[in-house]
Amino acid sequence: MELESREAEPGTVRPGGRTARVRAAVLQAAGDVLAERGFAHLDLADVARRAGVGKTTVYRRWGTVTALVADLLVDMAEQSLPRSRTGSLIGDLKANARLVQRTLTDPRQGPLFKAVIAAATCDPRTAEALRRFYDTRISEWAPCVQEAVERGELPEGTDPREVIRAVSAPLYYRLLASGDPLDEAAADRAAEAAAAAAHAGVYAR
């Protein structure tokens, strides 16, 4: 049954509920295609069919593949887990590193990120959407660094966003470039390296 057709059952759907369900179904289908087949195979009509949503709804709401991927990234940022609060900088950074590591090695999320990053290399609007995704995630985790500065664990003036970026960087480098194993040991080492550099004042302005 197409979600579209549920509109014919008044009273069974809360106002706004259908719109949210359509979006969820379409973004799920778009993510599936990206993870399974890559950006080059993403097609609005195919996504509509997989999502069980009318083609015209998808064209009217998203219009282009690029806009659909941008909306998927907004949703991924919204759905992402809130930061952990372990009480220590190294604990927080390891929790962040493990979360990134689990995401990038997840059978669905890993290929999905690869596909979006590949698309971003040749599409400026996808690159901008990806940049906003990381911006949101970095904003979520940056306070753990600021708290460490306030506790006196790190030098005054440490740039919290640079520290969070430093945790992710070695994990993405493994995923995209060197192909080295992306295991928990790599995640812990990424966190320890970022903490050591922060302690040494490398990220202080």
Added chain:
Amino acid sequence: MELESREAEPGTVRPGGRTARVRAAVLQAAGDVLAERGFAHLDLADVARRAGVGKTTVYRRWGTVTALVADLLVDMAEQSLPRSRTGSLIGDLKANARLVQRTLTDPRQGPLFKAVIAAATCDPRTAEALRRFYDTRISEWAPCVQEAVERGELPEGTDPREVIRAVSAPLYYRLLASGDPLDEAAADRAAEAAAAAAHAGVYAR
């Protein structure tokens, strides 16, 4: 004039010289297409035409686009600059970081790397060729870390390859994911962070 036709002038070309020139012309053309248009537009017949080389030569020698890109990466590794020797770990790591930063922001090399990395996300043979490229580059620079261990600048057991990877990682993360500026300050900070983490023993086995 097609390079192919030069075969008709015996004595003017040293044995092996023509083969090397054909390879250089074809790899140059392949790199141009990758940098200008991306992996999806790479086509052996088009590369042959741009290189001024017979199509059958290109098909016989490389066979597939994937094999051509793999050979381009072998050539890029061979053509890459040898490591600098500044006498100090931080000097050597900064030289490495600046070289990576200049390469990734070069108007031709930057898009070329992006295109190859994008291709590697969905093509295992290209991913393997890319892995070998980084392996070669890391082997070139790893001795500067080993020398720092021998000078007593770094803890015994420091993994030289991990330190060199740590220098590159933040620069690739900026290029491919976060979109943050890829400037000399970022390069220097990448080197300083890797050195600080290495000093703290993060990369000691």
